[in-house]
Amino acid sequence: MKETAVFEIKSVMHRPDLIYFTWNDVGGRYHVYKDGIHLYEGTVPEFSDGDFKHAKLYNYSIERVVGGDVVDVIALQTSAFAEEKNKENPLQSLVMTTIVAKTQIALAWEEMRDVQEYDIYRNGVFLQTVDVNRYIDRDFALDESYTYTIHSKRPLLKSEERLNVSKSIASTLFDWLNRASSKEEAAIESFSVTKVIAEPKRLLTSVRERENLEKVDRWAFRYTTFLADEWVMNPHPLTLNRYFKGDDRDFDPNGESFRTRVDIELAYDLERSPLFFTKNIGPSIAYNRLKHFREKATASFDGISVQRKDHKEGEAGFHLTHAVGNPLTTAPKIDYEVRAVLRRDGTFDLTGTHDAAPHHEVYLMQGSRNDWFPIHQVESKGLAWMAPVVAWEYWRISNFTSS
Known part of the structure; x- marks a missing residue:
């Protein structure tokens, strides 16, 4: 029995050799494109992709076609798990998935070790703090662009080990240079991940309509x-x-x-x-x-x-x-x-x-x-x-x- 839900992504799964996603089956035929290339057409509401480079961003479009016309679109951007993580900057290989539909803008990101909570901002305005690695926004306009930023922090557990500096020397040096800040604050790593999203109505057009857009x-x-x-x-x-x-x-x-x-x-x-x-x-x-x-x-x-x-x-x-x-x-x-x-x-x-x-x-x-x-x-x-x-x-x- 087909679901009566709106046309949205149902699930996204990442493995080192796979990107797999499903969507609500609301009828019609479905076309899936990756970076403008047509990869799938059928009535089954799921798609698997094993042809990708790790840590590279890919733009997917899922089009719902009825009577030969595109009547609805979901836009999805994600990447595959990196084969090797960058120890110097964990954000470089962080997997982040962005989903845009008429009824939602959804963000999901790979969990970060030792991070307990994430602060979510939209266009510079604080929205809420979450303790899970995802956020869904349903209060948005289709003709406005949005910038979401995810802030998080964690202890720098291995700072002294990384630099081969004793704790006593490190503490003395920081105290001498900056009396206004605590050593505890100095040992906290700060992370910010920002996604700039174009107007949803532009993202939710058919791939054919976007073929002639000017390149940069x-x-x-x-x-x-x-x-x-x-x-x-x-x-x-x-x-x-x-x-x-x-x-x-x-x-x-x-x-x-x-x-x-x-x-x-x-x-x-x-x-x-x-x-x-x-x-x-x-x-x-x-x-x-x-x-x-x-x-x-x-x-x-x-x-x-x-x-x-x-x-x-x-x-x-x-x-x-x-x-x-x-x-x-x-x-x-x-x-x-x-x-x-x-x-x-x-x-x-x-x-x-x-x-x-x-x-x-x-x-x-x-x-x-x-x-x-x-x-x-x-x-x-x-x-x-x-x-x-x-x-x-x-x-x-x-x-x-x-x-």
Whole structure:
């Protein structure tokens, strides 16, 4: 006997060699597409896929056809389990499933070890805290885009082991650098996973209607680190360089003052789709205790590098690493890492990790729009959070688009 439920996904199952999902059988014939390729047609409301790359995002469309016309659509985005987990950033291989139907937006994600609860935000507004790895939203408009962010935390149980630093040395160092924060707070890892979802009415159109949509010819990426304060006191009390000049600004993709800035452009519209890479480092300027100028220097570019990553035609990306210090004092370096996939169909998937200092701001730009889209902005917790004994910040952002 057929179910009378609405046209929604019923279950999704992941195994290392399988992605399998079912949906409510509401009558008609069903067509399943993966990234625009027609893979299934029939009346059985289920689909199995064993042809995929691990940790790669795939966009599925399930179309319900009656009398030759597409009368309803479910859009599903997911990935397969990674064969090997990235120990440096667990979010890179995290499986997240996004389902969009006329009656629901559903998010489900792989459980994270030692995480007890997740805070759910929509368009920056807190919705609720859940103790399970899923969330369903039924209060949404079909003609609005939505950004969901899942925040979670867990203890950094092996921080001392990772760095081979004794607990007493780590505690003393952190206390000396930052009296305002506790060692307990410094040993908490923070995670944020963000999904940017296009207007549901665009996702819920037939694949045929989307065939002629324009592709993204250019992607631009910008990562900037900066000191928000005008003056920054040197944590070493005996130095003659008592103060450093800060950047004296807030988040701004075009902010003129910064510690470091990396620009990457991927040009799909040029032969061989070249990757352009630019790196800039702001000067370090030191002053004495009366804030009189003492010296000025610029750090080396050697700590910034990019490796291009090609996956297939129309799907390329990069691996960016960054470790830049202050050339005028002995201090921890600004460390961060980003892995990115920027597809020509408009899908992006970026994963990063960094110290909780200084301010970090990351932006994307599509085509020639000339407007930066903020994908990650984090305020500094204080220069002590650059120390190697402190937990990192982990983030991932991807989108579900109709292209």
